[in-house]
Amino acid sequence: MTDEELLPGESRAVRWAYAVAIGGALLISGSAVAKDDDKDASSSGLANVYIDFRTNYAYVPGGTLSTGLGDTSLFGTLSQLATLRTLLDRPTLPGRPQLSAPTSHGVGVDVPLTVDLGEALSLYGGFTGSASYNGLSGWSDVAVTSWFLGFQADVYQQNGGAFPTLTLQSTVTRSVPDAPLATTSFNTVVEAKYALDPEEMRGWLAGVQLTHVKVDSVLARVGNTTAGYVGGYYQWDNNWKISARVGLQSFGGAQLLAVTPIASYTQPLVRLDLDRMDDGDNRLFGITAQIAWAPKPVYQLTVRTPLYAIKN
Numbered sequence: 001m002t003d004e005e006l007l008p009g010e011s012r013a014v015r016w017a018y019a020v021a022i023g024g025a026l027l028i029s030g031s032a033v034a035k036d037d038d039k040d041a042s043s044s045g046l047a048n049v050y051i052d053f054r055t056n057y058a059y060v061p062g063g064t065l066s067t068g069l070g071d072t073s074l075f076g077t078l079s080q081l082a083t084l085r086t087l088l089d090r091p092t093l094p095g096r097p098q099l100s101a102p103t104s105h106g107v108g109v110d111v112p113l114t115v116d117l118g119e120a121l122s123l124y125g126g127f128t129g130s131a132s133y134n135g136l137s138g139w140s141d142v143a144v145t146s147w148f149l150g151f152q153a154d155v156y157q158q159n160g161g162a163f164p165t166l167t168l169q170s171t172v173t174r175s176v177p178d179a180p181l182a183t184t185s186f187n188t189v190v191e192a193k194y195a196l197d198p199e200e201m202r203g204w205l206a207g208v209q210l211t212h213v214k215v216d217s218v219l220a221r222v223g224n225t226t227a228g229y230v231g232g233y234y235q236w237d238n239n240w241k242i243s244a245r246v247g248l249q250s251f252g253g254a255q256l257l258a259v260t261p262i263a264s265y266t267q268p269l270v271r272l273d274l275d276r277m278d279d280g281d282n283r284l285f286g287i288t289a290q291i292a293w294a295p296k297p298v299y300q301l302t303v304r305t306p307l308y309a310i311k312n
Helices: 012-039 073-088
Strands: 048-051 054-060 104-117 121-134 143-156 165-175 183-195 202-215 220-222 225-235 240-251 254-256 265-277 283-293 297-304 307-310
Touching: 104 143, 202 220, 202 240, 225 265
Parallel strands: none
Antiparallel strands: 048 104, 048 307, 054 104, 054 297, 104 121, 121 143, 143 165, 165 183, 183 202, 202 225, 220 254, 225 240, 240 265, 265 283, 283 297
């Protein structure tokens, strides 16, 4: 059995597509930054340097892999895969039935060093430390479970025009340490934001996200997840900001060694964000709550507390 048979159409072509998208976005974004520099000299150099510290919690029901919007949706998936890897390392007993993915609770922290290059481009990279709990093996040890690299770029800015701001975000996540069921994940989001006022304090959102998980085993596969959503945002004069997104996600199913297959599905999701911003539109504090049916409801909560070294 080959990897291509398990993942038809999801091999090298997918990785090349991501590489082209990232390279193209960087070129376009660099042009956008240069234009901003012509308009405002203060945007040159490093606008912000900070650790976008995020504390995550995920509840993943049995027989389910975590899916949803944002990079933090991968946190629950990696926790569940780590749990399965531990269970599959146990000796197989005669007549033992196939394993099924147990209900899991995961807690962890993301520590990404983020650099804003002007208003149009941000680069980030860091690691995730986490621990997970299930009724079969209890709590796992706290450990670094993955590292990630990514960028977020405004490829077009509305600036009072008729067309919305178009933002591209792409992240590559690699689980550690290398072992059976080690994964490389690619998460790409394209979002349009249409402001309804010149100060961009309120408006509409719409986007699409593609998540591809590559498992380092010919005996396991995780299908692609595609999500589309619409929503809106509103920011008060005191700089509190709320955003809401609702949509549908389609998951291609999974087969994990001796684990009962996880069927494909198309289910709804809901995400709410509450952020405290400063006058420069920098985030000071944020909470994200998400429910994604997969097909059972997966609950995720993220608290963001950025630690700034340089802030404009």
